[in-house]
Amino acid sequence: MGSSKIFSASAACRSIGDGATVLVGGFGQPGTPNSLLRQLLAQETKQLTLIKNDASEPGLGISPLIEAGRVDRLIASHVGLNPLAVALMNEGRLKIDIYPQGILAEKIRAGGAGLGGILTDIGLHLDPSPAAQLVEIEGIRYKIEPALRGNVALIHAERADEMGNLVFAKTAYNFNPVMAMAADLVIVETAEIVPAGAIDPDHVHLPGAFVDRLVLIEEFGPEYGVLKHHALQT
Amino acid sequence: MPYKHNIARRAAQEIEAGQIINLGIGIPTLIMDYLSPGQQVFVHAENGILGMGPRAKAGHEDPDLIDAGAAYTTIVPGAAFFDSLMSFAIIRSGRIDLAFLGALEIAQNGDLANWIIPGKMTPGIGGGMELAQKARKVVVLTTHVAKSGQPKILKKCSLPLTAPGCVALIITDLAVIEVTSTGLCLKELASGVSVAEVIAKTEADLQIPAGELPRF
Numbered sequence: 001m002g003s004s005k006i007f008s009a010s011a012a013c014r015s016i017g018d019g020a021t022v023l024v025g026g027f028g029q030p031g032t033p034n035s036l037l038r039q040l041l042a043q044e045t046k047q048l049t050l051i052k053n054d055a056s057e058p059g060l061g062i063s064p065l066i067e068a069g070r071v072d073r074l075i076a077s078h079v080g081l082n083p084l085a086v087a088l089m090n091e092g093r094l095k096i097d098i099y100p101q102g103i104l105a106e107k108i109r110a111g112g113a114g115l116g117g118i119l120t121d122i123g124l125h126l127d128p129s130p131a132a133q134l135v136e137i138e139g140i141r142y143k144i145e146p147a148l149r150g151n152v153a154l155i156h157a158e159r160a161d162e163m164g165n166l167v168f169a170k171t172a173y174n175f176n177p178v179m180a181m182a183a184d185l186v187i188v189e190t191a192e193i194v195p196a197g198a199i200d201p202d203h204v205h206l207p208g209a210f211v212d213r214l215v216l217i218e219e220f221g222p223e224y225g226v227l228k229h230h231a232l233q234t
Numbered sequence: 235m236p237y238k239h240n241i242a243r244r245a246a247q248e249i250e251a252g253q254i255i256n257l258g259i260g261i262p263t264l265i266m267d268y269l270s271p272g273q274q275v276f277v278h279a280e281n282g283i284l285g286m287g288p289r290a291k292a293g294h295e296d297p298d299l300i301d302a303g304a305a306y307t308t309i310v311p312g313a314a315f316f317d318s319l320m321s322f323a324i325i326r327s328g329r330i331d332l333a334f335l336g337a338l339e340i341a342q343n344g345d346l347a348n349w350i351i352p353g354k355m356t357p358g359i360g361g362g363m364e365l366a367q368k369a370r371k372v373v374v375l376t377t378h379v380a381k382s383g384q385p386k387i388l389k390k391c392s393l394p395l396t397a398p399g400c401v402a403l404i405i406t407d408l409a410v411i412e413v414t415s416t417g418l419c420l421k422e423l424a425s426g427v428s429v430a431e432v433i434a435k436t437e438a439d440l441q442i443p444a445g446e447l448p449r450f
Binding site for chain 1: 279280281282283295296297298299300302304306315316317318319321322323325326356357358359360361362363364367368394395397398
């Protein structure tokens with residue numbers, strides 16, 4: 001392998017331009033690449049299309065980018081923990097496309113696995129859009145869901161080796177590996193970068209083939225800790 | 235709110251040994267409190283856990299360990315973590331034996347609406363559609379009527395469906411109602427509730443078995 005994959009946050013993110021489509025790991029806060037998102041906010045990248053499971057919570061994750069008007073469109077499965085994003089959507093200032101969570105993941109996986117799309121029977125009872133293409137296999141009707149890809153993926157990993165092999169932690173695993181599969185440029189923030197060979201190959205969650213740039217998290221702000229947030233509870 | 239706990243306590247009785255279950259947002263999360271320690275049950279959380287334990291105690295939260303409703307949680311021995319692709323492969327391939335979900339409306343043919351009120355409540359679907367459509371059995375836990383007093387159990391849903399014909403059992407603050415091939419059948423009453431009250435607060439047709447109904 002060639003030159004080092006290790007970058008500073010600013011050097012890693014500099015090439016992300018206005019209008020980029022950015023895939024973002026995380027389900028709620030765990031696994032959300034907060035440091036890279038902060039860098040994107042600081043460098044004033046705008047007209048973004050973000051693809052993330054959720055809209056984060058106000059003040060956290062991707063929400064500061066949304067609040068600052070840098071996001072034109074969000075592709076997600078659930079935005080209920082971010083009333084600011086819902087309000088912007090209702091005002092017509094933020095376009096939000098919603099897909100069932102596992103279908104969103106599979107559309108992205110198709111994009112990252114060299115496939116054109118997937119076939120699914122989820123949600124067929126809702127009037128499919130006129131553009132929806134249906135196929136029938138062994139008597140079951142499916143809808144074609146086209147693959148999704150992005151220009152850039154921003155990923156949070158627990159640990160990386162210098163080859164870019166990644167290990168994720170607990171429920172910070174979530175969308176991170178699939179997001180890393182489906183972008184032209186994959187930037188990973190991580191708590192630890194270890195020498196090649198220090199991660200048991202049996203324990204690698206995502207091989208380094210999908211990883212372009214590694215950024216060591218310099219400052220663990222409160223967003224990485226235990227939060228008093230609005231859990232969706234009774 | 236004791237009625238929510240009564241619903242959760244009754245719901246826990248639906249779980250059989252060795253099952254994989256998923257607990258939706260709201261009342262279903264309370265079922266964790268009513269699982270007996272010896273009960274061999276594996277709780278699945280959409281964000282990547284099989285073998286979820288009780289809610290984390292204050293001061294013992296792990297920032298990397300939340301449930302699908304974003305509350306800090308724990309795991310039990312034998313648990314596994316995985317990514318979102320695997321999590322939904324488990325759901326869509328029919329590995330969830332029992333899913334407990336909330337409801338905005340339920341129809342007498344088992345249709346469920348619980349994800350959107352167009353123009354009013356638009357949080358997105360999350361994992362609910364895949365759970366409702368693909369879990370082997372769906373049990374709905376809900377208040378019998380909406381906050382407005384309007385019945386939630388209807389002849390036909392007016393809201394966009396989460397999944398058609400998916401509900402097997404409805405457990406409310408007033409009653410346990412089974413969805414059968416011939417319609418809804420009243421099975422049990424909450425303590426202090428009369429058959430007349432359940433009928434008055436249900437818009438759907440209800441079959442009432444003869445004799446005294448069990449209480450829960």
